[in-house]
Amino acid sequence: MESLSMGGYGPYVWTCFMLTAVVFIICEWRARLRQRRVYRDIEVRIKALGDTQ
Amino acid sequence: MWKFIHKLASPPHFYGLAARMVPWFVLPGLFLVAYGTYAGLFLAPMDYQQGDAFRIIYVHVPSAYLSMMTYMIMAISAGIGLIWRIKLAHAVAAAAAPIGAWFTFLALATGSIWGKPMWGTWWEWGDPRLTSELILLFLYFGYMALRGAIDDTVKADKSSAVLALVGAVNVPIIHFSVEWWSSLHQGPTLIKKGGPAMDTAMLYPLLAMILGFTLLFGALLLRRVRAEVLFRERRTRWVKDLILSGRSA
Numbered sequence: 075m076e077s078l079s080m081g082g083y084g085p086y087v088w089t090c091f092m093l094t095a096v097v098f099i100i101c102e103w104r105a106r107l108r109q110r111r112v113y114r115d116i117e118v119r120i121k122a123l124g125d126t127q
Numbered sequence: 128m129w130k131f132i133h134k135l136a137s138p139p140h141f142y143g144l145a146a147r148m149v150p151w152f153v154l155p156g157l158f159l160v161a162y163g164t165y166a167g168l169f170l171a172p173m174d175y176q177q178g179d180a181f182r183i184i185y186v187h188v189p190s191a192y193l194s195m196m197t198y199m200i201m202a203i204s205a206g207i208g209l210i211w212r213i214k215l216a217h218a219v220a221a222a223a224a225p226i227g228a229w230f231t232f233l234a235l236a237t238g239s240i241w242g243k244p245m246w247g248t249w250w251e252w253g254d255p256r257l258t259s260e261l262i263l264l265f266l267y268f269g270y271m272a273l274r275g276a277i278d279d280t281v282k283a284d285k286s287s288a289v290l291a292l293v294g295a296v297n298v299p300i301i302h303f304s305v306e307w308w309s310s311l312h313q314g315p316t317l318i319k320k321g322g323p324a325m326d327t328a329m330l331y332p333l334l335a336m337i338l339g340f341t342l343l344f345g346a347l348l349l350r351r352v353r354a355e356v357l358f359r360e361r362r363t364r365w366v367k368d369l370i371l372s373g374r375s376a
Contacts (some may be wrong), residue, residue, distance in 0.1 A: 083178055086243065087168075087179060091186055101226055105258050112178050112358045120367055
């Protein structure tokens with residue numbers, strides 16, 4: 075409990091560490107999402123071109 | 128040497144290489160961040176002036192350093208793309224911007240949270256370090272907005288590269304602001320004459336966090352550049368072959 079409260083500074087310290095974790099998760103998620111979207115868009119375009127040929 | 132650079136700048140080569148490189152950044156990065164977090168929170172001794180609030184340093188300093196380093200990567204890549212017309216360099220610049228913006232936001236947010244118990248205020252407009260870091264965030268936003276506003280990729284690359292290069296002047300201002308002007312922000316602790324002004328029990332976790340953050344940033348950048356390369360090369364034969372071969376994204 076002592077290590078969690080950090081002499082009254084706990085809310086500040088833990089908020090910073092949690093915020094950091096959230097930012098890393100968002101960055102990773104957005105990078106994967108962007109890759110998947112681009113890949114799927116190209117897939118759809120190739121399929122559409124294939125259907126018209 | 129030139130042959131190697133030429134090969135590295137080839138989009139299909141880079142696309143495959145980046146995928147293979149990502150785990151080499153992620154695994155040691157996660158290990159270092161896990162060690163740095165544990166040691167920074169539980170093993171490092173309390174600061175005699177700031178108490179346990181100083182532990183925010185373990186996420187604030189790496190974020191702030193990455194916010195500036197990412198901008199320099201973006202500006203240098205944009206410059207290389209502009210001068211030598213290397214498409215991959217523009218892709219790197221475009222991919223770095225959103226990551227840099229997130230780290231700048233993180234540096235500002237953690238700095239503000241640290242400022243409240245230490246300075247008694249969340250924000251101080253007159254402070255040069257805080258204000259110049261906020262300008263950095265606006266530069267990232269401006270860069271991304273400019274890119275987004277121009278449909279033609281070549282024109283977007285050129286215009287945004289000029290903005291990235293002009294904005295690079297802000298990076299040394301951020302770094303030296305605490306030396307040039309009076310600031311609430313503390314002076315340099317790590318990079319200073321006579322070596323770091325920290326005990327090794329505090330210093331090693333911080334170095335681990337800086338290196339760990341850098342490696343994880345490298346992995347994020349590689350992922351983003353891959354997506355950017357795929358988008359830019361979407362009409363090429365190799366991308367079509369890649370999609371048709373059904374290899375995973």
